[in-house]
Structures are given as structure tokens and as C-alpha cells.
Amino acid sequence: MSANATLKPREFVMALSSAALGGFVGTLLRDLLIKLDDFPSATSSLVTWTHEIPWPLLIINFVGVFLATRLLRGPLRHRDPNNLSRVLVITGFFGGVTSYSGLFVDLAQIWHLSVGGSILVALGAIVSGVAGGWLGLLEWRR
Amino acid sequence: MTLLLVSLFGAVGCVVRYLFEYAVRRHHPTQRPWATVAANALGSGIAGYAAYRLIGSADAQLRDVVLTGFCGGLTTFSSAFAIPAIIQREHHWGYSLTLIVTTPLLCAGFFVLGMSLAH
Numbered sequence: 001m002s003a004n005a006t007l008k009p010r011e012f013v014m015a016l017s018s019a020a021l022g023g024f025v026g027t028l029l030r031d032l033l034i035k036l037d038d039f040p041s042a043t044s045s046l047v048t049w050t051h052e053i054p055w056p057l058l059i060i061n062f063v064g065v066f067l068a069t070r071l072l073r074g075p076l077r078h079r080d081p082n083n084l085s086r087v088l089v090i091t092g093f094f095g096g097v098t099s100y101s102g103l104f105v106d107l108a109q110i111w112h113l114s115v116g117g118s119i120l121v122a123l124g125a126i127v128s129g130v131a132g133g134w135l136g137l138l139e140w141r142r
Numbered sequence: 143m144t145l146l147l148v149s150l151f152g153a154v155g156c157v158v159r160y161l162f163e164y165a166v167r168r169h170h171p172t173q174r175p176w177a178t179v180a181a182n183a184l185g186s187g188i189a190g191y192a193a194y195r196l197i198g199s200a201d202a203q204l205r206d207v208v209l210t211g212f213c214g215g216l217t218t219f220s221s222a223f224a225i226p227a228i229i230q231r232e233h234h235w236g237y238s239l240t241l242i243v244t245t246p247l248l249c250a251g252f253f254v255l256g257m258s259l260a261h
Contacts, residue, residue: 005171007164019160020153023215027152031145031210064220069227081167090221091160096152100182100217101189104253105209108193126246129219133227 007082018084022092030060030097049117054106057099058121062128064098069136144203148211155185155215174237175225178218179245185217186249190256217249 007015037056068090079086103125111118159181166177189209196205222245230238 005168012164015164016157016160019156023156024149024153026156027211027215028145028149030152030214031148031206034210061219065223065227068220068224072224072228073231081163087160090224091163091218092153092156094220094224095156095159095218096215098219099210099214100219100222100249101185101213101253102210102217103219104186104249105189105193105197108190108253108257109197122246122250126242129223130227130242133223133230136224137227137231 005082011082014084015082015087018088019092019095022088022094023096024092026093026096026098030057030099030102033060034102047113049110049114052106052110052113053121054103057102057106058125058128061098061103061125062132064094065129065132066136068094069133073137144206147203147207151207151211152215155212155217159185159216159218174229175221175241178221178225179241179248182217182222182245183248183252185213187252187256188216189213190253190258191260192256193253194257194260 034054034056071089076083076086076090081087103122107118107122110121159178162181163177166172166180170176192205192208192213196208199205223242226238226241229241
């Protein structure tokens with residue numbers, strides 16, 4: 001795992017470029033998917049906390065955990081953390097497409113409408129993350 | 143234009159997180175995701191500060207670039223749960239559970255701290 005802890009300058013630049021490229025594409029995809037759900041409600045005066053649940057981000061995060069786990073247990077299993085494919089896909093793309101901070105921003109907005117609702121969504125996000133990881137491991141269990 | 147800037151700052155956030163991970167691995171070779179936890183906590187703190195300052199402001203582009211772009215790229219949900227799943231698979235149950243429970247609490251704490259600093 002720690003066989004390649006220090007990179008040569010050229011390898012380091014390549015790794016940074018891979019993280020940047022993956023992050024660019026991942027963030028672009030997340031922003032596009034979240035904006036698809038961004039249409040204003042027709043009954044905006046009657047907004048309840050359930051209308052503020054960030055479904056797109058919750059689904060993106062769940063799928064991201066599932067796929068990242070599958071890749072880390074499958075094709076990328078024996079790759080060094082500095083391996084370009086792993087940096088591009090796991091650190092860059094999946095790191096960019098999923099978001100922890102975005103979840104907290106959404107939870108803070110729900111908090112103003114319902115404290116209980118915010119806690120419920122937070123617990124749901126954690127459970128979905130655990131479930132995504134567990135499902136991602138299933139394929140390799142015998 | 144906003145979409146391009148958001149994506150560019152997302153890339154910058156990912157690079158900063160990679161630099162965290164690289165620096166930690168270089169000085170303390172470990173399989174444990176300390177740097178990912180630190181990046182998530184720092185990103186959540188910045189997001190708390192920026193959310194307090196920018197949500198509701200007229201500058202929607204700056205809000206999107208900082209919150210969706212930079213903070214979104216700096217933090218990662220996928221590694222925060224994929225790595226504990228793999229650690230659990232290797233029979234380190236206690237450590238995996240500790241990561242799953244403490245990371246959200248730590249990030250929530252940093253988010254609130256960020257909001258408090260912005261207040």
C-alpha cells in the first residue's frame with residue numbers, strides 16, 4: 001500500500017493533473033444533475049422540509065459510494081493510492097461527483113424548517129452511505 | 143460560464159484533497175484515511191462559513207463557485223464511506239465503525255464552527 005509514498009516530480013505533476021481532470025468532470029456532472037432538480041415549486045409559499053430534501057445529492061452520494069467501493073475491491077484493488085487510474089477515478093471523479101459539504105449546506109436549510117427533519121435526513125444519508133459500501137462489497141463475497 | 147467556474151474550482155478542491163492525502167502518506171505511510179477525514183472536516187468548515195455569508199446574497203455565481211465547486215471538490219462522500227467498508231471487510235470492525243460515526247459528527251462540528259465564525 002505504501003510502496004510508492006514519494007513520487008518523482010513528473011509523476012507528481014501527472015497525479016495532480018489526474019486529480020484535477022477527474023475532479024473537473026465529477027463536479028461538472030454533480031452540478032448538472034443537481035440543477036436538473038432545481039425548478040421552482042408552484043406552491044412556494046407552502047414549502048415544508050420534505051420539499052427541501054436533496055434527493056439528487058443523496059442519490060449521487062449513494063451511487064458514488066457503491067461504485068467507488070466496487071472499484072476499490074475490484075479493478076483498483078491492488079493499485080497504489082498514487083496510481084494515476086486510482087487518482088483519476090477515486091480521488092478525482094468520485095471525489096468531485098459526491099459531496100459531504102453540500103449535504104451539510106442542504107441540512108442547514110432543512111434545519112430552519114424542521115430540526116427533526118434535518119436529523120432524519122442526516123441519518124438517512126449516513127445509512128445510505130453504509131448501505132452503498134455494503135452493497136459494493138457484495139459482489140466479491142463468496 | 144458559472145458551470146465552467148464551478149467545475150474548475152471543483153478540480154482545485156480535488157487537487158487540495160489529493161495534496162492532503164499525499165502529504166500524510168509521505169510522512170506517515172498508512173492505509174487509514176486521516177487525510178480524507180481532515181479534508182472533509184476542513185471543507186465542511188469552509189462551507190459553513192461560506193453558507194452563512196453567501197446564501198441569500200445576490201451573488202449566486204460566487205455562492206455556486208465556493209460551495210458547489212471548491213467545497214464540493216475538497217470534500218468527498220464516496221471515500222468517506224467506501225474506505226470504512228473496505229476496512230470492515232478486512233475485519234477492522236471497530237475502526238470502521240469509529241470512522242462512520244465520528245466523521246459526520248466532526249464535519250457537523252466544523253460546519254457549525256464555520257457558521258459561528260461567519261456570524
